[in-house]
């Protein structure tokens with residue numbers, strides 16, 4: 001039997017309707033920005049393999065770091081035990097974050113990082129006797145992962161209608177998404193801020209926290225908001241003493257052009273969730289980082305105030321070693337130059353290249369760009385599927401989100417590769433719509 005036949009006999013894939021979806025690509029290896037299938041065809045990975053890959057596939061320094069760590073210590077229980085890679089990584093991360101952040105809580109993926117953040121925020125108030133503070137605020141279209149807390153704060157993403165009755169109640173506000181040439185951005189932002197203010201006037205003293213994907217909403221359609229909105233949001237929410245959680249699972253590690261969106265916007269949430277790119281795309285790992293003032297409320301003479309959360313692979317040494325190697329690469333001047341080059345190519349594309357196409361709302365931020373096709377808005381709409389197939393025939397790995405086409409390449413992509421990819425995308429869109 002082929003790998004594909006064996007896959008079909010045994011595996012249930014994520015976010016896949018097996019009855020109608022095409023067979024998966026069988027990938028044998030990766031190198032740099034490319035993935036190779038079993039027939040030797042190569043694909044330029046323009047989505048960084050679900051937004052995790054930073055420095056390219058099979059990156060040798062990260063691979064070496066994992067190998068060396070595996071020869072020393074592959075795993076140890078993290079309750080009552082610790083190890084050097086976890087400590088070094090926590091120190092490195094805290095050095096790169098604003099000074100208010102003092103503690104790193106490890107978990108495995110973006111959903112669990114969010115789960116931990118929600119629990120931290122909720123229990124922060126309970127530990128201080130404020131048991132009425134149990135409301136959460138989130139944003140329409142926001143996506144925070146597939147576990148129950150994460151689904152609750154991301155329920156308007158449209159993915160979770162089958163579980164709706166099981167989710168806790170969360171109040172959603174519009175995300176003031178903007179794009180090049182948007183003339184209403186200021187009014188839209190003010191409208192959202194007024195709605196939140198009205199809500200907090202009534203329920204501020206019952207609200208535990210607000211959660212937001214800062215600067216860019218990912219799975220909800222690569223929607224982008226302005227830094228100034230986040231600064232005004234912070235000022236408003238702080239005035240009601242409500243905690244702020246930044247879900248930077250996707251925006252972290254250089255994606256917005258800065259280390260994290262929090263730095264880029266000069267705002268200070270209480271809790272930050274980091275995942276996806278943390279290991280450069282090699283191993284599952286995540287962190288929920290919080291300010292010291294929050295951590296201190298969890299201290300007590302017995303277990304009651306402690307955070308009851310942990311996973312078997314919490315702070316896995318191999319993941320921490322991969323993350324340390326990835327952080328080292330991320331801080332090299334060449335990587336920073338690469339990030340700037342990617343942003344420049346995106347800027348050129350959304351400002352001119354894409355003119356005359358049936359698209360709207362062109363936008364970019366750091367290493368991410370997106371635009372909407374003017375037709376069809378359903379997830380997996382006819383045109384997106386047609387386009388996705390055309391792109392892969394041409395050797396481009398692009399997965400439209402409904403009618404949104406986006407680029408989120410690994411940082412090792414060359415300027416020429418990215419420019420050529422835009423040219424192919426433009427040709428294929430013209431081909432499908434004329």
Ligand SMILES: Cc1ncc(COP(=O)(O)O)c(C=O)c1O
Nearest residue numbers: 109110111143144145218249250
């Ligand atoms: C902003 C954000 N938060 C959380 C998650 C969930 O991360 P994971 O898929 O690693 O559980 C995602 C995944 O796309 C995300 O984009």
